[in-house]
Amino acid sequence: MFPIRDERGGTLGFGARALGDAVPKYLNSPETAAYHKSAALFGIDRARHAISREHAAVVVEGYFDVIAAHSAGVQHTVASSGTALTREQVRHLGRLATMVTLCFDTDDAGWAAASRAVDVLAAEGVQSRICVLPDGVKDPDELVRRDPEAFTAAVAAAPPEWQVLLDRALAGAEGGSVDARRAGAEAAVAMLSRIPEAATRELYLQQAARRLDLGMQSLTADLDRLRHDTARRPPRVVLATPTPAPPPPEASEPLGADVPMPRWEAYLGSIVVHRPALARQLTESMGLDVEQLTHPTVRQLIEVAATADNGSFPMHRLGAADQRHAARLLMDDVPELDDSSHPDALSRAIAGCVQRVREASVMRSIELVRHELHRAKEEGRFADVDRLAAQLTELAREAPVMRGRLRVG
Known part of the structure; x- marks a missing residue:
């Protein structure tokens, strides 16, 4: 029996671990007002x-x-x-x-x-x-x-999360038979389709193509086809059942359908749903790169908002899953939109969110390039070592607050 406490040490409930192979493996206190x-x-x-x-x-x-x-x-x-x-x-x-x-x-x-x-x-x-x-x-x-x-x-x-998942997808495929490499390519494409950020997805796509000895174009075509088919898939109809919670989403489902979005991306999404005219300002004057956004719905909201011509958000141009996200964002309170006493509050809030998007993107790229650099050194690919080291140095310049913690090599 183990006490489950909050950050301050207050007891919320208790948990137990079954001995041997008994089921359920873990047994916790029932839900209460304090314990969730x-x-x-x-x-x-x-x-x-x-x-x-x-x-x-x-x-x-x-x-x-x-x-x-x-x-x-x-x-x-x-x-x-x-x-x-x-x-x-x-x-x-x-x-x-x-x-x-x-x-x-x-x-x-x-x-x-x-x-x-x-x-x-x-x-x-x-x-x-x-x-x-x-x-x-x-x-x-x-x-x-x-x-x-x-x-x-x-x-x-x-290692970085996507690296481990790619390694598992390609297990037994590198240097294997045609069937093994085909299976590895299918598993890799399914994994790559889950990566929300375009730049990170592209870097791992390059790695997968090299390890499978395949052309980038063929893997890219398969990935684009899978992402297109997944985006067009109608939402699942889940009938009411007495079970306490629905099953976890399948890995092949579109990421934007079932998972939450980063809070700074959610804020940007709320901004453009409330005021579509701000979408162009985000990308043109405030330096937001939509490809650095990790949530596909937010990218879609900004792109659709930029085409609005009558001041209201064109909800009809979204798919069902994106419409549900947009409806929730439309209900969010964005006080900076109406803060007349602090007219610069909105621009400061947006700038902060754009900066968070940029920093998160740079950090993901740094982690990926560092891992690739380590792999290139182990495999003796010295031309790649020089290229990746230069790339890492350039990324360090983009993240000056992290420069002291970065080491090339």
């Missing part, structure tokens, strides 16, 4: 200061995993308490950290949970990594009991 399973993070009371200090968090699945991680010195660790990582939990972590490392169990269920968590984190604008545990280890608790230093090393070396 989808929002609680086990260990947050002990991890909060470390998370704030590191600007990073490690998320594991179980109670014993948290205890083990803290005993190994990884004190910025919390658990999702036996539930899939939720948007409420991610928003909680996002107030304290800019990076989340997922360190889940190594069975198929653990990998599936990590894959789903990546989408939720990306939609909230939180960078993530996936900790890859050594072969033969089932969870963080087991690794800490075997070798605490190996666990801390695995967390420190965790």
Whole structure:
């Protein structure tokens, strides 16, 4: 039995872990006015200061995993308490950290949970990594009991999220038969379609084409076709059932349909839905690059708003899923739109959001290029090493506040 506490140490409820293979694996207190399973993070009371200090968090699945991680010195660790990582939990972590490392169990269920968590984190604008545990280890608790230093090393070396998912998609395909490479290409395209940012998607697409020894044009065509077909797919009709919650969305569903958007992107979306005329100002005079937006609905809202000619947002030009997002944004209160006492409040708020979009994009690119640079060095591709090192240096110039923490190579 484990107490589940809030950040201040107040007890919200209790959780239990079944012994052996009994089911359910985790059993928590019933929902109350104070305890909401989808929002609680086990260990947050002990991890909060470390998370704030590191600007990073490690998320594991179980109670014993948290205890083990803290005993190994990884004190910025919390658990999702036996539930899939939720948007409420991610928003909680996002107030304290800019990076989340997922360190889940190594069975198929653990990998599936990590894959789903990546989408939720990306939609909230939180960078993530996936900790890859050594072969033969089932969870963080087991690794800490075997070798605490190996666990801390695995967390420190965790690669970017999309890199891990691409590596799994291409497992057994590189240098394989035609059928193996075809299967790898299909898996890679399905994974790449989930990456919300165009530049990041393009970089991983280049890597996948190189590793499969395929032309960029063929993979790009398959990816464009999949994204087009997915966007046109009608929304699923879910009949009412007595189950407590709907199943998690399939990985092939369009990202914009079921996951939340980063709060700074949501603000920009609200602005253009309320006042479409501001869309052109965003892109033309305030320097917003729509390709740096991670949520496809926000990109669509801005592009559609820019074509409005009568002062009202052309809702009819959106698909069903985008219309639902736009309707919710239209209900949001945007006080800066009517703040006559501070006429520059709106421009300051927009500028801050545009800056957050730009910084998040640069950081994602930095993480990807650094990983590619490391891979190029290991593989002896010296021409790529020079090119990637120059690219990393240029990215560092775009992020002066981070320059002191960047090392080329």
